[in-house]
Amino acid sequence: MHRVAVLALDGVVPFELGIPARIFGLAYSASGEPLYSVATCSLDGRPVRTDADFTISVEHDASLLASADTVVIPPSHALGALRDGEPLPDALRDALRSVRPEARLVAICTGAFVLAAAGLLDRRPATTHWREADLLRRLFTAVRVDPDVLYVDDGDVLTSAGVTAGIDLCLHLVRRDHGSEVAAQVARICVTPPWRDGGQAQYVRRPVPEERGNGLAATRAWALERLGDPLTLADLAAHAGLGVRTFTRNFRAETGVSPGQWLAEQRLDLARHLLEATDLPVDAVARRAGFGTGAALRQRFRAALDVSPQTYRRTFRTAAA
Structure with missing residues (x-):
């Protein structure tokens, strides 16, 4: 079973935090076996503040990342220091270093700043929320930022734009791993489109009327x-x-x-x-x-x-x- 670890950082956005468990947790084989296990951790295993009016409790600390096949980093509004060009906190840098070389790294929305600050996006294509794309480009000049797309699949490192683009990216991974039938079934349960091409423009650029x-x-x-x-x-x-x-x-x-x-x-x-x-x-x-x-x-x-x-x-x- 493919192991997915979700790293909840202080100030995490609850909606995006829940996307991996929702999408990967609904993926089953034809015989009814779950295809992924999803677990959430914080750096120290303690409860994490969200950007809403509640905290979340987790069952794991960052040692979980060392055994994961895919590591997902949702956005956090408490990473203001990264937006000021400050280096990663030592605990976060150590946690990312523990990820196995063959594991996939996935950043949703401004989670891309974490990967960029760790040097993991150097000379790679990447995206983030359209409001933060210019800042990501200015702070991390080695990153090939594409502000217009919903998500970027660069093999073992993947990034997405904001909010529902994280759903698109996780569905894309299910599709990549197990084919369109499994991804379509997950999408039907979630009542979401089974496919939005990563190259589709972020909606702020070309809004579609309701x-x-x-x-x-x-x-x-x-x-x-x-x-x-x-x-x-x-x-x-x-x-x-x-x-x-x-x-x-x-x-x-x-x-x-x-x-x-x-x-x-x-x-x-x-x-x-x-x-x-x-x-x-x-x-x-x-x-x-x-x-x-x-x-x-x-x-x-x-x-x-x-x-x-x-x-x-x-x-x-x-x-x-």
């Missing part, structure tokens, strides 16, 4: 059942009983993207699922997902994910196996 009422939901559901068909904008508008111009305006108001962009995203998601969960040839996946030809699917994968469909399949089928 949906109002049912709107065009029925038309989107209708389209999802027909992604393999050559759907046109006129087809979608006709199903909604609207003119093309009105439909396009209302669709963008509800989803934040054009109908064409939305269709492309849904078709890519379907192609991902088929590559991960079936043995269909790439050309057959392309037809079912509405890309028409394998060449068109390969072009879309290269543009969106910078990998070929076959490479993507090998990555996630191996994880699922």
